Amino acid sequence: MSKTQFKAESKRLLEMMINSIYSKKEVFLRELISNASDAIDKIYYKALTDDSLSFEKDSYYINVETDHENRFLKITDTGIGMTKEELETNLGTIAKSGSLAFKTENEIKDGHDIIGQFGVGFYAAFMVADVVTVISKALGSDQAYKWESTGADGYTIEPVEKDAIGTEIILKIKENTEEESYDEYLEEYQLKSIIKKYSDFIRYPIKMEVTSRRLKEGSENDWEDYKEEQTINSMVPIWRKNKNELTEEDYEKFYQEKHYGFDKPIKHVHISVDGSIRYNAILYIPEKIPFDYYSKEFEKGLELYSNGVLIMNKCADLLPDHFSFVKGMVDSEDLSLNISREILQHDRQLKLIAKNISKKIKSELQSLLRNDREKYEEFYKSFGRQLKFGVYNDYGMHKEELQDLLMFYSSKEKKLITLDEYVSRMPEDQKYIYYASGESYERIEKLPQTELVSEKGYEILYFTDDIDEFAIRMLVNYKEKEFKSVASGDLGIESEDDKNETEAVANEHKELFDYMKNTLAGKVKDVKVSKRLKSHPVCLSTDGELTIEMEKILAMMPDNPNMKAEKILEINANHEVFKSLTDAFENDKDKVDLYTNLLYNQALLIEGLPIQDPVEFTNNICKIMK
Incomplete structure (x- = not known):
């Protein structure tokens, strides 16, 4: 029997396909089962237009069986089968799709039900098999034919005996190598797993004889293995x-x-x-x-x-x-x-x-x-961070899509609220959506910077996620209300009288503030009288886009950009500590230096920032205690 050579183009395509088209060898079974399903579909479509044909669905199935000893894997279908010419055309010419031709000839809408379209899936079998044999008997034909190939060197076709209409594909599974084992494609458990993974919803039963265990008849504890045919796939998704x-x-x-x-x-x-x-x-x-x-x-x-x-x-x-x-x-x-x-x-x-x-x-x-x-909050605790990342990512491209899904902890409600809920209950005189950042709700609650906003009766959103401020900065505003950190330079709260009073104190003690600024040169941008502090003596505020909390987050990154917030040391002019400062400024500049450094380090500790020289800080405390 002479061997027919693949055409040169087909031979090159076959070699390329076996070695590089498929990323996983196991998909060969998906492809062969899909082809088998196509073959049954073709009978179904023929029956729709041919009154002499009936389609009893229970008579159509795909069978998978193994012969571990001889290394054979067989896939059988009860589909339409192939004539000698179709074997020559569909299997002898790589990328000639019989399913695509069938759809065209029968005017089946593209993509509808018939799976195959490229005609290369069959050749995935050569990734795991040394020899591929196809025995097929076509609907309406008396003669069956066997197509056989060992790969790129060509194929043979010869007549054979076969009783039933349909196709058998027999793979001679490769022997194991040092690099790869092929035994798994003969193992019952692995084959079931591959079928369930890729072909669970093929509409026809995929049957397989599997090993089960049962008690021997008349025995209470003696078990035996036996074979039973099972349908592996679910069929209807x-x-x-x-x-x-x-x-x-x-x-x-x-x-x-x-x-x-x-x-x-x-x-x-x-x-x-x-x-x-x-x-x-x-x-x-x-x-x-x-x-x-x-x-x-x-x-x-x-x-x-x-x-x-x-x-x-x-x-x-x-x-x-x-x-x-x-x-x-x-x-x-x-x-x-x-x-x-x-x-x-x-x-x-x-x-x-x-x-x-x-x-x-x-x-x-x-x-x-x-x-x-309740369920949404449960979800949000798990995945809210991802939504906030989505607001920040891609230069804010998705911020409008996601803003109404965001939630933050409320200083008033003591629970998570939406931005819409915050804005809907803002007093008429409130210009901004206020927020404060920190490691925990408890720490934020104690921040000196929140005093003025809280005293005014305004709600504050607590940011504890490292992405929060970055996301909000990308959002810029919500329903025309701008976001404002309680640590920002201008809170937009002070009355004209308050501003005039603060300005008067600043002018009166300008020399003191300038002296303190020089003492802290390189550490702070400015030292000034505070408009926001009520009971606390000192705090840090920021000038510019970068806040202290953002500085801390950037500092933790592997490629630390070493970006620093422009810090301002704010002093409460109504606190008794300020009187100590003004008295020392008139009599003892060394004490002013001491007080200034202590107040600065105190402000750093409140913010959770590291003190540059802890030993000097403790020594300064000892000096005060003396």
């Missing part, structure tokens, strides 16, 4: 079922089965779209944060299916970074895939699906915030 048929438990079970998380999801979203682009999706908002969520190891993305066949485990392009916590899947017939069906071509359809999904996630989160505040 949950996302194609009517939502009215599904319960909360069904969605939770799917979440667990797909290993999206070990928690119980806070909310699920079931989407079915049948418009310019068709897709189904099931999305989950998790309850608990994954252990690696804020690490480089975490991969965002949704599972992507094409006609029920898994294409990608993590399709990152379907989720924006700020919604990277969302788990779930998307199934579409309209996606443009590359030749290996592993990678998406970045096209308009994909972007449209991603845009719609993002809108839906935001809508569902807003609904959760309105209708189940």
